[in-house]
Amino acid sequence: MTNGPLFSGSRIGPHAGLLQMFGNGSANSLAMAGANTGWCARWVALDTRDVAGIWVNFSTVTGSGQITLTIEPVDATTLKPTGTPYDASASKTFTPVVGWQFIAFDTLPTAGLTPGAIYAAMLLTTTGGTTITLRSHIATSVMHTHHPCNVLSGGSANTRSNLVEQNGYPILTWVMEDGAEEAFAGMPFATHTLFTVYGTRALAAKLTLNGPAKFDGIDVYGCSIGSRASLTGDLRLSVFTSAGAVVTGTDVTLTRYAWSTDFLQRSLFAPFAAPVQLSAGTYYVVARNTDPASLVGATFNIPYANGRSANVMPSSFIGTTTTDITAGTITWADDAATTPAIGIRLSDTVAASGGSGGGVMILSPF
Numbered sequence: 001m002t003n004g005p006l007f008s009g010s011r012i013g014p015h016a017g018l019l020q021m022f023g024n025g026s027a028n029s030l031a032m033a034g035a036n037t038g039w040c041a042r043w044v045a046l047d048t049r050d051v052a053g054i055w056v057n058f059s060t061v062t063g064s065g066q067i068t069l070t071i072e073p074v075d076a077t078t079l080k081p082t083g084t085p086y087d088a089s090a091s092k093t094f095t096p097v098v099g100w101q102f103i104a105f106d107t108l109p110t111a112g113l114t115p116g117a118i119y120a121a122m123l124l125t126t127t128g129g130t131t132i133t134l135r136s137h138i139a140t141s142v143m144h145t146h147h148p149c150n151v152l153s154g155g156s157a158n159t160r161s162n163l164v165e166q167n168g169y170p171i172l173t174w175v176m177e178d179g180a181e182e183a184f185a186g187m188p189f190a191t192h193t194l195f196t197v198y199g200t201r202a203l204a205a206k207l208t209l210n211g212p213a214k215f216d217g218i219d220v221y222g223c224s225i226g227s228r229a230s231l232t233g234d235l236r237l238s239v240f241t242s243a244g245a246v247v248t249g250t251d252v253t254l255t256r257y258a259w260s261t262d263f264l265q266r267s268l269f270a271p272f273a274a275p276v277q278l279s280a281g282t283y284y285v286v287a288r289n290t291d292p293a294s295l296v297g298a299t300f301n302i303p304y305a306n307g308r309s310a311n312v313m314p315s316s317f318i319g320t321t322t323t324d325i326t327a328g329t330i331t332w333a334d335d336a337a338t339t340p341a342i343g344i345r346l347s348d349t350v351a352a353s354g355g356s357g358g359g360v361m362i363l364s365p366f
């Protein structure tokens with residue numbers, strides 16, 4: 001007997017933090033224009049490698065403000081940064097710019113991290129600006145936050161005890177002494193985009209399995225419709241082989257009447273009639289319209305998250321699109337730095353390929 005989707009529900013799909021961002025509409029921001037405004041992201045060191053710098057993301061910058069980055073150990077009792085860099089070189093004052101920004105230390109630290117110890121990447125506004133808005137974190141419930149690695153922020157943060165805990169995944173990546181970019185406890189996503197499914201356009205998750213796995217159905221998250229009154233066709237979800245054939249038993253349709261109003265976001269599960277076994281290989285978990293003649297403006301809108309770099313994304317689960325899903329030979333446009341709001345439910349134990357970075361989880365749906 002296989003596990004039913006009601007009781008198991010484990011899936012390969014977007015990280016729980018991304019589901020929150022799809023639902024919230026955006027990442028949570030922090031206004032950092034005021035002097036001594038602070039923000040920090042904590043993580044557990046896995047090895048001794050020193051930190052060369054971090055990537056963070058600003059949505060708005062005006063004026064001539066400056067921020068200082070430090071990497072600090074945390075107090076053993078409060079788990080807040082101590083105010084002293086772990087290495088004298090682990091400090092850098094910079095002028096923020098809009099978008100992803102890499103802050104590199106002028107001299108590479110050499111003290112080495114202590115494996116198992118908690119450290120903080122600390123940002124402190126040292127010279128106030130007119131507007132400095134940091135894309136800070138993806139808010140989650142307390143249960144889904146990775147304690148103690150969630151964000152701290154607040155005013156008068158030159159006194160670190162004034163920092164206040166926020167429930168959410170910090171938006172950043174770390175670059176280590178060997179040049180490797182790591183997600184650790186952070187999220188390498190700052191924004192997401194809506195892909196409009198209409199006509200022959202289709203969005204898919206390109207899934208690579210290292211071993212056989214059995215699946216119960218397909219999920220979509222945060223999907224909305226552009227115009228219910230003029231929408232033709234329904235949302236069709238299928239698993240395609242790398243050769244462009246639909247895997248038998250995986251072709252499922254979700255009625256457009258599941259959306260009661262325009263732009264209402266829904267997450268839906270489309271169960272297969274029976275569990276489907278996939279062997280090792282590459283597959284496409286596809287969302288398309290049943291009506292290839294459907295028009296722009298009357299669309300299914302499915303989000304996908306924009307990652308900072310393919311360097312920190314799992315290569316076994318990436319976003320891809322096509323302008324013609326009906327073509328004899330489908331041309332896919334892979335984007336290894338994106339994660340689509342599509343998942344596939346596991347029926348039982350899976351031997352699936354993993355990834356070194358953020359964005360994808362095999363997890364239960366709570």
